[in-house]
Amino acid sequence: MTKTNLANATLFDLNTGLSNEEESVKRHLSDMKKLFHDTEALEQQLDNGDNPLIYEYYALDLPNTAGDIQYGTSIVYPGTLNGEYYMTKGHFHEILETGEVYFCLSGQGYMLMESPEGEWEIEELVPGRAVQVPPRYAHRSINTGNEPMVTFFTFRADAGHDYGSIETKGYRKLVVEKDGKPEIIDNPKWAL
Numbered sequence: 001m002t003k004t005n006l007a008n009a010t011l012f013d014l015n016t017g018l019s020n021e022e023e024s025v026k027r028h029l030s031d032m033k034k035l036f037h038d039t040e041a042l043e044q045q046l047d048n049g050d051n052p053l054i055y056e057y058y059a060l061d062l063p064n065t066a067g068d069i070q071y072g073t074s075i076v077y078p079g080t081l082n083g084e085y086y087m088t089k090g091h092f093h094e095i096l097e098t099g100e101v102y103f104c105l106s107g108q109g110y111m112l113m114e115s116p117e118g119e120w121e122i123e124e125l126v127p128g129r130a131v132q133v134p135p136r137y138a139h140r141s142i143n144t145g146n147e148p149m150v151t152f153f154t155f156r157a158d159a160g161h162d163y164g165s166i167e168t169k170g171y172r173k174l175v176v177e178k179d180g181k182p183e184i185i186d187n188p189k190w191a192l
């Protein structure tokens, strides 16, 4: 029997979601310019020299042939921009028929999902809850709590990321704070 060297393992902190072994990808407010609906409030905050870290995640350097699986953690920090909760950019996969699983380790929020045809889904993320994103659905995680929201994700490693329509049009739905609680509203800026 030959011992191969193909397996991969990474240690993540169960509370923070962070790993000392790898460098995370960090997205600050300045990376989210067209993604929050109140672009004026965003520019104002940046002009005031306030550029908070909105989220970070791991894009591990793993093999990505068909059959390989990518995995990592994602950490969305708490906060709002004029009522819109901090969130990830969100994306489709280049291989559109790709599903993905997120398992919430800590914090609370939602996974907002949308197909190219405009069907949408939303699932709550709380510690211990696993959410399967269906194939073809763009997905964005949204932190509606007061603590960092940590998820573990896994999906086919060759799927790629497609930000095209998200960066130009956004999502059809937004999750905003209303009377201290999350509310789903239509994106006033979304247009065909």
Ligand SMILES: O=P(O)(O)OC[C@H]1O[C@](O)(CO)[C@@H](O)[C@@H]1O
Pocket: 057, 058, 059, 072, 073, 074, 088, 089, 090, 091, 100, 139, 140, 153, 155, 161
């Ligand atoms: O592409 P976004 O919206 O910045 O989010 C990145 C997240 O999605 C993933 O790409 C998984 O599809 C992770 O790497 C990460 O958690």
Ligand SMILES: [Fe+2]
Pocket: 091, 092, 093, 100, 139, 155
């Ligand atoms: Fe994804």
